[in-house]
Amino acid sequence: MTALAAPPTNASLGRTVRSEWVKLSSIRSTWWTALAMVVLGAGFTTIISGIAAGDIASGKSHDSPGEYITQGLIFSQISAVVIGALVVTSEYGTGMIRATLAATPVRSRVLAAKAIVVSGFLFVVGVVTAFLGYFGGNAFFRSERVGISLGDEHMLRSMFGAGLYMAGLGLLAGAIGLLVRHTAAAISIVLALVFIIGQVVQLIPGTVGEWVMKLMPGNAGPGIVVPVSFGDNMLSPWTGFAVFVGEIALLGLAGLALFQKRDA
Amino acid sequence: MIRAQGLTKTYDGKNAVNGIDFTVEPGRVTGFLGPNGAGKSTTMRMILGLDAPTKGSVTVNGHRYASSPAPLREVGALLEAHAVHPGRSARNHLRWLAASNGIPTTRVGEVLELVGLDSVAAQRAGRFSLGMGQRLGIAAALIGDPPVVMLDEPVNGLDPEGVRWVRSLARQLADDGKTVFVSSHLMSEMALMADHLIVIGRGTILADSPLQDFMAEHASAYVRVKAPRSTDVEALLVGRGLDVTRVDDELRVQGLDAPAIGELIGGHGLFLHELTLVRSSLEDAFMELTADSVEYHARTEVAA
Ligand SMILES: Nc1ncnc2c1ncn2[C@@H]1O[C@H](COP(=O)(O)OP(=O)(O)OP(=O)(O)O)[C@@H](O)[C@H]1O
Ligand SMILES: [Mg+2]
Numbered sequence: 001m002t003a004l005a006a007p008p009t010n011a012s013l014g015r016t017v018r019s020e021w022v023k024l025s026s027i028r029s030t031w032w033t034a035l036a037m038v039v040l041g042a043g044f045t046t047i048i049s050g051i052a053a054g055d056i057a058s059g060k061s062h063d064s065p066g067e068y069i070t071q072g073l074i075f076s077q078i079s080a081v082v083i084g085a086l087v088v089t090s091e092y093g094t095g096m097i098r099a100t101l102a103a104t105p106v107r108s109r110v111l112a113a114k115a116i117v118v119s120g121f122l123f124v125v126g127v128v129t130a131f132l133g134y135f136g137g138n139a140f141f142r143s144e145r146v147g148i149s150l151g152d153e154h155m156l157r158s159m160f161g162a163g164l165y166m167a168g169l170g171l172l173a174g175a176i177g178l179l180v181r182h183t184a185a186a187i188s189i190v191l192a193l194v195f196i197i198g199q200v201v202q203l204i205p206g207t208v209g210e211w212v213m214k215l216m217p218g219n220a221g222p223g224i225v226v227p228v229s230f231g232d233n234m235l236s237p238w239t240g241f242a243v244f245v246g247e248i249a250l251l252g253l254a255g256l257a258l259f260q261k262r263d264a
Numbered sequence: 265m266i267r268a269q270g271l272t273k274t275y276d277g278k279n280a281v282n283g284i285d286f287t288v289e290p291g292r293v294t295g296f297l298g299p300n301g302a303g304k305s306t307t308m309r310m311i312l313g314l315d316a317p318t319k320g321s322v323t324v325n326g327h328r329y330a331s332s333p334a335p336l337r338e339v340g341a342l343l344e345a346h347a348v349h350p351g352r353s354a355r356n357h358l359r360w361l362a363a364s365n366g367i368p369t370t371r372v373g374e375v376l377e378l379v380g381l382d383s384v385a386a387q388r389a390g391r392f393s394l395g396m397g398q399r400l401g402i403a404a405a406l407i408g409d410p411p412v413v414m415l416d417e418p419v420n421g422l423d424p425e426g427v428r429w430v431r432s433l434a435r436q437l438a439d440d441g442k443t444v445f446v447s448s449h450l451m452s453e454m455a456l457m458a459d460h461l462i463v464i465g466r467g468t469i470l471a472d473s474p475l476q477d478f479m480a481e482h483a484s485a486y487v488r489v490k491a492p493r494s495t496d497v498e499a500l501l502v503g504r505g506l507d508v509t510r511v512d513d514e515l516r517v518q519g520l521d522a523p524a525i526g527e528l529i530g531g532h533g534l535f536l537h538e539l540t541l542v543r544s545s546l547e548d549a550f551m552e553l554t555a556d557s558v559e560y561h562a563r564t565e566v567a568a
Contacts, residue, residue, distance in 0.1 A: 004409050007337035008366045019364035026356035027349065090349060099347035099404065102312045102339075103364040105330035263315040 016104050016113035020087075024117055027090075030083060034125045037079030037166070042132035044072030049137030057144035065141045065148050066155075066228030072133050073126075073162055073225055077169055077194060077218075080122050084170030085186040087118045088177035101264045111178075111256055118174060119167035126166030130159045130225070154227040157237070161224030164241065168221055169194070171248050178255030194218030220244045265290055265443055266311060266412065270320030273306050273467075280306045282467035283320060288445045290411070293438045295458030295475070296447040299554050303467040304447040305344045308416050312341055324412055336365040339412040340405035346397050347404075350390025354381055354400050357389060361407050375403040380429075394421030402430070412443040419453060431457050451550035455479075465554040482549035487522045489515040489529070490538035497534055504528065514538075 008015075024030055048071045055061035091097040104110050134150070141147045150156060169190070177186040198218040202209055213219055214235050221244035223229065223237040235243060266288040273281040281303040288294045298304050309315040311322050313330040321328070324339050332338050348357055358372040376382045379399040384392070389400060398421050405413055415434070419427045434457055438444045448454050454461060454475075461478050463471040471478060490513060491497040498515055501508050506525075507518040517525055522541045529536055 004337070004367060004371065007334040007408075009333055011333040012366075015364055015366050019360045022356060022360040022363050023349075023352070026353065026360070027351050029351060094349045095343075095347045096349050097347075098309070098312075098314050098343055099361065100364075101314055102341055102343075103336055103361055105313050105332070105335060263309070 011104075011106065011109070013109055013112060016109050017116050019103070020110075020113045020117040024087060024121060029086070030121075033079045033082050034121075037076045037125055038129045038132060040079070041072045041076035041129035042136055044075050045070060045133030046072070046136030046140070048072060050140040053140040053144040053146065056141070057146050064228045065138075065146055066152070066158075067226065069134055069137050069141075069148065069227065070130060070158055070162060070225050072137075073129060073166075073222075076126070076129055076162075076166065078191065080126070080166040080169040081173040081187055081190045081194070083122060084118055084173030085177045085183060085190065087114050087170075088174045089181060089183040089186050092181040093183055097264050107260050108256060111252075111259060114174065115171055115252070118170045122170040123163035123167040125163075127160055127163035129166075130162035134159065148227075152227070154237075158225055158227040161237070161241070165221050165225050165244075168241075168244055168248055172217060172251065175248060175251035175255045178259055179251070214240075215243055217244050217247050220247075265326070266322065266324050266414075266445060268307070268311075268320065268322040271307065271310060271317055271322050272319035273303070273310060273315060274318040279467050281310070281317075284464070284467070284469050286462050286469060286472055288412075288443055288462075289460070290443040291438060291441050292459035293434045293444045293446060293457055294460045294462060295454035296445060296462050296464065297449070297451060297454050297458075297550065298447075298464035299449055301466075302449075302464045302554075304449075304464060305416055306467075307464070308341065308343070308414055308445075308447065311414065312339070312343075334365040334367075334408070336361060336367065336408035336410065338408070338410050339414060340408055340410040341414040342398075342401040342405045342416055342418055344416045346401060348389045348397065348400060351388055353386050354389055354392070354403075355385040357400065358403060358407055361404055365408055367408055371407055371409070375406050378406065379403040395423060395426050398422055398426070402433070410442075412445070413437050414445045416447045417449070418446060419448070419450075427453075451547045463550070463553060465556070470553050479549075482553060485541060485543045486516040486518045487520070487525050488538060488540045488542050489517055489525065489536070491515075491529065491534060491536050493534055497529055500529065500532055500534070501525070516542075 049068045052061065052063065052068050056063060056065060091100055100110060101107065138147050148155065173186060173190045176189050180186050198216040201212045201216060204212055210233065220235055220240040223234055223240035234240065268284055268286050270283045270285060271281055272279065272283045296304050306315065310317050311324060311329060313328065329335055329339060354376065355372060358375060359369060362369055362372055376385050379402050381396065381399055381403060389397065392400065398418065402418060405415065418430045422430060434444050434446055446457060458475050460474050461471060462469060489497060494513065494515060498508055498510065501517055506520055509516040522539055526536060526539050
């Protein structure tokens with residue numbers, strides 16, 4: 001047996017990040033879920049664009065192609081939530097959290113590494129999804145001579161914004177996962193927040209309802225994904241995203257506080 | 265070396281571990297013995313900083329576990345719950361552990377070979393049998409080649425060959441000068457594995473002594489005497505101040521060794537049918553010691 005080199009004398013975030021990446025990438029479901037994110041996102045964008053292209057070209061619809069070119073990403077949100085939640089909750093489900101914390105006892109470092117790995121991964125997959133959707137959908141718009149270019153206003157923001165938003169959603173799900181420590185609960189809560197509660201709050205009458213809706217994470221966050229906003233009842237893209245990041249940070253800090261305090 | 269001082273853990277107002285002090289020394293196998301619910305796993309989790317002590321402290325190699333920059337290089341632990349993701353292969357499980365503590369990946373193959381899992385290293389851990397899972401846990405404990413090895417119920421789920429393997433592994437680690445701390449609820453297992461015993465019951469230390477001393481102190485012995493004229497024999501022995509208990513047709517004698525008892529009886533012209541030294545097993549000793557501190561008694565009698 002080879003003798004090990006002297007142990008490192010200082011702990012490093014880099015080692016924890018590498019370790020978390022080995023964890024994330026060595027689970028098959030990570031790759032299936034990421035594939036679902038790409039296929040659903042790019043696929044639906046292509047289909048929806050294909051359906052809309054004719055009407056836009058003939059003038060029957062007054063929408064702009066930009067309203068459609070990232071639409072499929074609505075479905076990709078599910079994958080981001082699943083991956084983000086699992087990074088935290090699968091460790092509780094399997095008892096692996098104890099091995100993780102025995103290997104890296106500084107809990108804030110464990111969370112930082114998880115956040116870096118999951119957000120980096122989702123950013124890349126989100127951007128790939130957005131670009132593939134653009135190429136697929138724009139093929140239809142171009143054939144109807146209403147194509148859009150990546151150089152058009154907001155297009156690049158939208159492509160990379162898709163990655164940022166998916167990364168944010170994953171972090172949001174991970175933070176909720178820290179609070180509830182249960183996979184199904186964490187995923188359900190975040191999906192309900194994004195898909196249901198975000199819409200239901202419209203029913204609150206008056207400007208209160210209007211504001212609550214604007215501020216909901218699933219409404220504030222994705223503004224940076226769409227190049228041409230389809231509603232005017234939204235925060236401006238970067239303002240919305242800042243609100244979204246703030247919400248993630250609050251939940252993340254609450255999760256960190258609990259994580260530091262609770263027995264593993 | 266592991267040192268606990270006044271270590272206490274309270275869950276919901278109930279003391280799982282109750283102000284215990286102990287030291288686990290290097291170069292020997294220290295058995296941590298106690299019935300179910302005695303507080304063994306809780307103590308081990310506190311050693312690893314997974315559960316925070318309610319009071320008191322515990323250090324490994326002179327400092328808190330959590331203050332080590334690469335703790336897997338200092339302490340390797342097999343925990344009770346299989347801390348493995350079922351969808352990850354054995355090799356990848358060890359890879360992330362290695363990466364987290366700056367341990368070279370070559371070590372992964374070494375420990376896989378050491379525990380005999382090299383041929384199934386690519387299989388998902390979820391498919392592993394109980395025994396294979398246990399071996400993977402032991403591989404994980406050894407990945408950093410640590411001077412302190414802590415195993416919580418390592419023989420659980422192992423077949424006889426596996427049990428023997430764990431025993432010789434513990435021995436070898438101790439012979440290499442490592443600190444080896446092994447928990448079990450089986451006295452018989454500890455009798456074969458440990459050099460030193462720490463017995464815990466209901467969160468309190470009941471004994472802390474070398475195995476030999478523990479055996480001498482707790483495993484009582486008596487001489488079984490069977491004789492045709494047993495009442496005369498009994499009277500004779502009692503007359504000599506010996507401690508005699510009658511159980512059916514046998515006499516259990518304490519206070520003199522077997523040859524002396526035989527000579528005494530023969531010297532009085534009485535016949536003997538049996539003269540045997542009986543050692544009560546360590547298991548009995550352990551049962552006796554922990555009788556008051558067993559958390560969960562099985563009901564063996566039917567209510568009258
Ligand atoms: N997380 C927890 N919350 C509440 N009570 C707990 C917790 N962990 C342990 N306990 C209680 O603490 C006591 C000691 O449990 P522990 O698991 O340490 O015992 P053990 O000696 O390892 O037993 P076993 O031989 O069954 O593994 C038990 O009464 C148990 O119910
Ligand atoms: Mg236990």
